[in-house]
Amino acid sequence: MARAATTSDVFNAVAEPQRREILALLRAGERSVTELAQELGMTQPGASKHLRVLREVGLVRDRKVGKQRLYGLDARGLRPVHEWTGGFERFWNESFDRLDEYVRDLKQAQQEE
Amino acid sequence: MARAATTSDVFNAVAEPQRREILALLRAGERSVTELAQELGMTQPGASKHLRVLREVGLVRDRKVGKQRLYGLDARGLRPVHEWTGGFERFWNESFDRLDEYVRDLKQAQQEE
Protein backbone atom coordinates (compact mmCIF):
# COMPACT_ATOMS: atom_id res chain seq x y z
CA MET A 1 0.00 0.00 0.00
CA ALA A 2 2.70 2.51 0.76
CA ARG A 3 2.12 5.39 3.03
CA ALA A 4 -1.25 7.03 3.44
CA ALA A 5 -1.89 9.99 1.23
CA THR A 6 -0.80 13.17 2.88
CA THR A 7 -4.05 14.71 1.77
CA SER A 8 -6.05 12.11 3.59
CA ASP A 9 -5.89 13.61 7.03
CA VAL A 10 -4.56 16.44 9.09
CA PHE A 11 -1.96 14.33 10.86
CA ASN A 12 -0.28 13.61 7.57
CA ALA A 13 -0.60 17.12 6.29
CA VAL A 14 1.08 18.46 9.38
CA ALA A 15 3.87 15.92 9.30
CA GLU A 16 5.66 18.07 6.77
CA PRO A 17 7.89 20.74 8.36
CA GLN A 18 7.37 23.29 5.62
CA ARG A 19 3.64 22.95 5.89
CA ARG A 20 3.88 23.58 9.59
CA GLU A 21 5.85 26.69 8.80
CA ILE A 22 3.18 27.85 6.42
CA LEU A 23 0.50 27.41 9.05
CA ALA A 24 2.58 29.21 11.63
CA LEU A 25 3.14 32.11 9.30
CA LEU A 26 -0.52 32.36 8.41
CA ARG A 27 -1.31 33.08 12.03
CA ALA A 28 -0.09 36.56 11.28
CA GLY A 29 -2.70 36.94 8.59
CA GLU A 30 -3.52 36.10 5.03
CA ARG A 31 -0.74 35.81 2.49
CA SER A 32 -0.47 35.37 -1.22
CA VAL A 33 1.36 32.39 -2.59
CA THR A 34 4.32 34.44 -3.67
CA GLU A 35 4.60 36.14 -0.30
CA LEU A 36 4.56 32.81 1.45
CA ALA A 37 7.13 31.40 -0.90
CA GLN A 38 9.45 34.32 -0.35
CA GLU A 39 9.09 34.52 3.39
CA LEU A 40 9.69 30.81 3.78
CA GLY A 41 12.35 30.50 1.14
CA MET A 42 10.58 28.07 -1.09
CA THR A 43 9.76 28.15 -4.78
CA GLN A 44 6.38 29.27 -5.98
CA PRO A 45 5.39 25.83 -7.26
CA GLY A 46 6.60 24.38 -4.00
CA ALA A 47 4.44 26.72 -2.00
CA SER A 48 1.47 26.01 -4.24
CA LYS A 49 1.82 22.31 -3.74
CA HIS A 50 1.99 22.54 0.00
CA LEU A 51 -0.91 24.92 0.05
CA ARG A 52 -2.92 22.51 -1.98
CA VAL A 53 -2.40 19.81 0.59
CA LEU A 54 -3.31 22.13 3.40
CA ARG A 55 -6.37 23.24 1.51
CA GLU A 56 -7.52 19.71 0.85
CA VAL A 57 -7.46 18.83 4.51
CA GLY A 58 -9.15 22.11 5.32
CA LEU A 59 -6.39 23.82 7.24
CA VAL A 60 -6.31 26.82 4.95
CA ARG A 61 -8.86 28.71 2.94
CA ASP A 62 -8.16 30.61 -0.18
CA ARG A 63 -9.71 33.71 -1.52
CA LYS A 64 -9.25 35.35 -4.83
CA VAL A 65 -8.21 38.96 -4.88
CA GLY A 66 -7.43 40.22 -8.32
CA LYS A 67 -4.87 37.95 -9.82
CA GLN A 68 -3.66 36.99 -6.43
CA ARG A 69 -4.95 34.25 -4.25
CA LEU A 70 -4.81 34.93 -0.57
CA TYR A 71 -4.49 32.03 1.77
CA GLY A 72 -5.80 32.21 5.27
CA LEU A 73 -5.60 29.94 8.25
CA ASP A 74 -8.47 27.73 9.33
CA ALA A 75 -7.00 26.06 12.36
CA ARG A 76 -10.08 24.17 13.41
CA GLY A 77 -8.67 21.03 11.89
CA LEU A 78 -5.75 21.15 14.29
CA ARG A 79 -7.99 20.75 17.25
CA PRO A 80 -8.30 16.96 16.88
CA VAL A 81 -4.54 16.68 16.83
CA HIS A 82 -4.27 18.78 19.93
CA GLU A 83 -6.88 16.72 21.67
CA TRP A 84 -5.39 13.45 20.63
CA THR A 85 -2.00 14.34 22.03
CA GLY A 86 -3.73 15.82 25.04
CA GLY A 87 -4.97 12.34 25.80
CA PHE A 88 -1.41 11.51 26.74
CA GLU A 89 -0.79 14.47 28.96
CA ARG A 90 -1.04 12.58 32.19
CA PHE A 91 1.60 10.21 30.89
CA TRP A 92 4.25 12.75 30.21
CA ASN A 93 3.41 14.52 33.42
CA GLU A 94 3.43 11.30 35.33
CA SER A 95 5.40 11.55 38.56
CA PHE A 96 8.92 11.37 37.36
CA ASP A 97 10.19 9.34 40.23
CA ARG A 98 8.22 6.49 38.73
CA LEU A 99 9.06 7.28 35.14
CA ASP A 100 12.73 7.78 35.83
CA GLU A 101 12.85 4.59 37.72
CA TYR A 102 11.19 2.86 34.85
CA VAL A 103 13.64 4.27 32.35
CA ARG A 104 16.54 3.37 34.61
CA ASP A 105 15.34 -0.18 34.74
CA LEU A 106 15.09 -0.23 31.00
CA LYS A 107 18.64 0.94 30.53
CA GLN A 108 19.89 -1.55 32.99
CA ALA A 109 17.99 -4.31 31.30
CA GLN A 110 19.41 -3.30 27.96
CA GLN A 111 22.94 -3.29 29.26
CA GLU A 112 22.42 -6.78 30.43
CA GLU A 113 21.52 -7.94 26.97
CA MET B 1 13.78 14.02 -2.11
CA ALA B 2 10.49 12.32 -1.38
CA ARG B 3 8.87 12.56 1.96
CA ALA B 4 10.85 12.88 5.15
CA ALA B 5 11.66 9.65 6.87
CA THR B 6 8.97 8.64 9.27
CA THR B 7 11.63 7.83 11.79
CA SER B 8 12.96 11.33 11.65
CA ASP B 9 10.50 12.97 13.94
CA VAL B 10 7.47 12.44 16.08
CA PHE B 11 5.09 14.25 13.75
CA ASN B 12 5.80 11.70 11.05
CA ALA B 13 5.72 8.76 13.37
CA VAL B 14 2.30 9.78 14.61
CA ALA B 15 0.93 10.41 11.14
CA GLU B 16 0.28 6.70 10.80
CA PRO B 17 -3.13 5.64 12.16
CA GLN B 18 -1.99 2.23 13.30
CA ARG B 19 0.87 3.74 15.22
CA ARG B 20 -1.54 6.05 16.96
CA GLU B 21 -3.58 3.03 17.88
CA ILE B 22 -0.54 1.36 19.33
CA LEU B 23 0.25 4.37 21.46
CA ALA B 24 -3.33 4.61 22.63
CA LEU B 25 -3.36 0.98 23.60
CA LEU B 26 -0.10 1.25 25.46
CA ARG B 27 -1.67 3.76 27.80
CA ALA B 28 -3.26 0.76 29.43
CA GLY B 29 0.13 -0.70 30.15
CA GLU B 30 2.98 -2.63 28.62
CA ARG B 31 2.28 -5.17 25.95
CA SER B 32 4.24 -7.78 24.08
CA VAL B 33 4.47 -7.54 20.32
CA THR B 34 2.14 -10.44 19.81
CA GLU B 35 -0.44 -9.04 22.18
CA LEU B 36 -0.38 -5.73 20.38
CA ALA B 37 -0.66 -7.41 17.03
CA GLN B 38 -3.65 -9.42 18.13
CA GLU B 39 -5.48 -6.64 19.88
CA LEU B 40 -5.03 -4.32 16.93
CA GLY B 41 -5.57 -6.87 14.24
CA MET B 42 -2.23 -6.59 12.56
CA THR B 43 0.40 -9.13 11.69
CA GLN B 44 3.34 -9.70 13.98
CA PRO B 45 5.86 -8.32 11.50
CA GLY B 46 3.59 -5.39 10.94
CA ALA B 47 3.44 -4.62 14.63
CA SER B 48 7.19 -5.01 14.91
CA LYS B 49 7.79 -2.53 12.16
CA HIS B 50 5.52 0.08 13.62
CA LEU B 51 7.02 -0.45 17.02
CA ARG B 52 10.43 0.07 15.57
CA VAL B 53 9.43 3.45 14.22
CA LEU B 54 7.90 4.43 17.52
CA ARG B 55 10.99 3.27 19.32
CA GLU B 56 13.31 5.23 17.07
CA VAL B 57 11.52 8.47 17.77
CA GLY B 58 11.42 7.61 21.44
CA LEU B 59 7.71 7.19 21.92
CA VAL B 60 7.99 3.68 23.25
CA ARG B 61 10.52 1.78 25.29
CA ASP B 62 11.12 -1.90 25.14
CA ARG B 63 12.14 -4.30 27.80
CA LYS B 64 13.07 -7.91 27.52
CA VAL B 65 11.20 -10.39 29.63
CA GLY B 66 12.04 -13.94 28.84
CA LYS B 67 11.54 -14.47 25.19
CA GLN B 68 9.06 -11.70 25.09
CA ARG B 69 9.71 -8.04 24.57
CA LEU B 70 7.39 -5.73 26.39
CA TYR B 71 6.74 -2.34 24.91
CA GLY B 72 5.79 0.55 27.10
CA LEU B 73 4.68 4.08 26.41
CA ASP B 74 6.98 7.05 26.75
CA ALA B 75 4.67 9.87 25.83
CA ARG B 76 7.08 12.69 26.52
CA GLY B 77 7.75 13.03 22.83
CA LEU B 78 4.12 13.87 22.21
CA ARG B 79 4.36 16.99 24.23
CA PRO B 80 5.95 19.06 21.46
CA VAL B 81 3.13 18.07 19.15
CA HIS B 82 0.58 19.06 21.73
CA GLU B 83 2.28 22.36 22.28
CA TRP B 84 2.66 23.09 18.62
CA THR B 85 -1.02 22.59 17.95
CA GLY B 86 -1.75 24.48 21.12
CA GLY B 87 -0.19 27.48 19.48
CA PHE B 88 -3.23 27.60 17.26
CA GLU B 89 -5.80 27.31 19.96
CA ARG B 90 -6.87 30.90 19.88
CA PHE B 91 -7.49 30.56 16.17
CA TRP B 92 -9.92 27.71 16.36
CA ASN B 93 -11.59 29.31 19.34
CA GLU B 94 -11.70 32.64 17.63
CA SER B 95 -15.13 34.22 17.92
CA PHE B 96 -17.12 32.38 15.38
CA ASP B 97 -19.11 35.30 14.26
CA ARG B 98 -15.96 36.54 12.67
CA LEU B 99 -14.78 33.19 11.42
CA ASP B 100 -18.16 32.24 10.05
CA GLU B 101 -18.39 35.52 8.29
CA TYR B 102 -14.99 34.95 6.85
CA VAL B 103 -15.91 31.49 5.63
CA ARG B 104 -19.15 32.81 4.22
CA ASP B 105 -17.28 35.40 2.27
CA LEU B 106 -14.99 32.76 0.97
CA LYS B 107 -17.81 30.59 -0.27
CA GLN B 108 -19.47 33.52 -1.92
CA ALA B 109 -16.24 34.52 -3.56
CA GLN B 110 -15.78 31.01 -4.82
CA GLN B 111 -19.26 30.85 -6.27
CA GLU B 112 -18.50 33.96 -8.18
CA GLU B 113 -15.54 32.33 -9.81
Added chain:
DNA sequence: TTGACGCATGCCCATATGGGAATATGATTG
Protein backbone atom coordinates in the same frame (compact mmCIF):
# COMPACT_ATOMS: atom_id res chain seq x y z
C1' DT C 1 21.13 -30.60 21.36
C1' DT C 2 16.78 -30.11 19.45
C1' DG C 3 12.40 -27.89 19.26
C1' DA C 4 9.27 -24.41 19.82
C1' DC C 5 8.10 -19.74 20.64
C1' DG C 6 8.47 -14.58 20.15
C1' DC C 7 10.38 -11.00 17.49
C1' DA C 8 13.06 -8.58 14.21
C1' DT C 9 14.64 -8.40 9.43
C1' DG C 10 15.11 -8.79 4.68
C1' DC C 11 12.75 -8.81 0.14
C1' DC C 12 9.65 -7.37 -3.23
C1' DC C 13 5.86 -4.50 -4.78
C1' DA C 14 2.72 -0.62 -5.42
C1' DT C 15 2.18 3.82 -4.12
C1' DA C 16 2.80 8.52 -2.65
C1' DT C 17 5.48 11.69 -2.20
C1' DG C 18 8.65 16.46 -2.35
C1' DG C 19 11.59 19.00 -5.38
C1' DG C 20 12.99 21.16 -9.72
C1' DA C 21 11.92 22.78 -14.34
C1' DA C 22 8.81 23.85 -17.80
C1' DT C 23 4.36 24.92 -18.94
C1' DA C 24 -0.66 25.56 -18.69
C1' DT C 25 -4.31 28.54 -16.68
C1' DG C 26 -6.51 32.78 -15.12
C1' DA C 27 -7.00 37.36 -14.52
C1' DT C 28 -5.62 42.30 -15.26
C1' DT C 29 -4.24 45.95 -18.00
C1' DG C 30 -3.21 48.48 -22.18
Added chain:
DNA sequence: CAATCATATTCCCATATGGGCATGCGTCAA
Protein backbone atom coordinates in the same frame (compact mmCIF):
# COMPACT_ATOMS: atom_id res chain seq x y z
C1' DC D 1 -6.27 40.84 -28.67
C1' DA D 2 -1.56 40.90 -26.73
C1' DA D 3 1.56 41.21 -22.94
C1' DT D 4 2.26 40.37 -18.18
C1' DC D 5 1.74 38.95 -13.58
C1' DA D 6 0.23 35.28 -10.06
C1' DT D 7 -0.81 30.52 -9.51
C1' DA D 8 -1.63 25.87 -10.44
C1' DT D 9 -0.25 21.70 -13.02
C1' DT D 10 2.35 18.39 -15.17
C1' DC D 11 6.60 15.61 -15.81
C1' DC D 12 10.30 13.18 -14.16
C1' DC D 13 13.18 11.39 -10.49
C1' DA D 14 14.85 9.57 -6.10
C1' DT D 15 13.23 8.04 -2.00
C1' DA D 16 10.54 6.17 1.73
C1' DT D 17 7.25 3.77 2.82
C1' DG D 18 3.48 -0.09 4.56
C1' DG D 19 2.03 -4.74 3.68
C1' DG D 20 2.69 -9.67 2.89
C1' DC D 21 5.77 -13.52 3.23
C1' DA D 22 9.73 -16.10 4.38
C1' DT D 23 13.37 -16.32 7.29
C1' DG D 24 17.04 -15.24 10.66
C1' DC D 25 17.95 -14.96 15.58
C1' DG D 26 17.80 -15.19 20.54
C1' DT D 27 15.64 -17.56 24.48
C1' DC D 28 13.60 -21.10 27.06
C1' DA D 29 12.11 -25.88 27.82
C1' DA D 30 12.55 -30.92 27.33
